[in-house]
Amino acid sequence: MLTAHDLACVRGDRTLFSGIEFSLAPGEWLHVQGENGAGKTSLLRILASLSPPAAGEIRWHGRSIRELGADYRAQLIFLGHHGAVKEEFSPLENLLFAAHLDEVPLCRQEAQAALAAFGLRGREDLPVRFLSAGQKRRALLARLAVRRACLWILDEPFTALDVKAVAMLSALIERHLAQGGIVVLTSHQSMPLPKGKALSL
């Protein structure tokens, strides 16, 4: 259960948004909408506890995420614009390192299976700089398949993906929601998923 109460974000002397309220129960997802520069990414970074809100509070199962600290971080996965994919490493190395950071045990076979599921079979050992933009995104999104996180915070997850990958990611999100997960995402596309809430900034 993720609840936001009266959230505000200030950049410089400009208030990006204020008075944001929402509450997400297990199985629900939030579609954050807004124009470019409306503060979608800022909201997601606040939700991911990367930056503190100018006002308001976020609670995870009734407790403030500031108090929870590492316990909260262990339950969320945040995929931003850049994606933390190293160009010099192969998708497999990137995925294995991400798993180390997340402190989830992941063996080579599992990682290879996850990458194959994202259509990167045969490219696991190729440095990421030789991959296309869409393949890079796929290498990044493969983390969703291996990490057992309850809360997914995804910033524009559908950018640069082809039709097949979009369908695959939608299916993955749907399965996550069916298992009682919570998803917060920004996207300029409409999402045909059940139990969605929309938030316009």
Place this chain on the structure above:
Amino acid sequence: MNALLSVIRRDLLLALRRKGDALTVLFFFVIVTSLFPLGIGPEANLLRKIAPGILWVAALLATMLGLGRLFAPDHADGTLEQMALSPSPFGLLVMGKIIAHWLTTGMPLVALAPFLGLLFDLPADALFLLTLTLLIGTPLLSLIGAIGAALTLGLRGGGVLLSLLVLPLYVPALIFGAGAVEAQIVGLDASGHLSLLAALLALAVFFAPWAATVALRIALE
């Protein structure tokens, strides 16, 4: 602990894939130090006298050269964000990055120092002491440098600001490091200098990763 080791392993592997970065630092160290004997000429007494200072200053500048790449690439591609979000303490991961930085820049400098010392006609015991001071001193340089690198992360013209910020902080390390070798060359006891250098290192091991972590968190906001 696992996450710490994995950060070190990853950064070492990354340095191996981008050999140019680490080699630039080494070549800089070698070239700067070997320019002095060439410029000053074969005056053995003078060379012996200035050797500790020159090797130390060169090591200092070489370390500086690598600092810009300590956090910047990870900041640019979002790895730093993921590290901050990891369930492992962020400070531990930052410590891993500092250790990897020392292993790729500091340690090679230490290994090269005795050979470069030969250019200055340093006697064997002075060479040994010089290497020892650099062995204690270069981790100190990496630790202090990490604070500066974290503070200037994401700033325009951060490179110049980094030197202005970090070089004054390097002064104590320079004084005690080069001082130890100079003391020994003129026949004094060097252990006082060494102890102070080691004390600085002990202090930095505790406080520098913490300070760098706080600065990185601010840069990430």
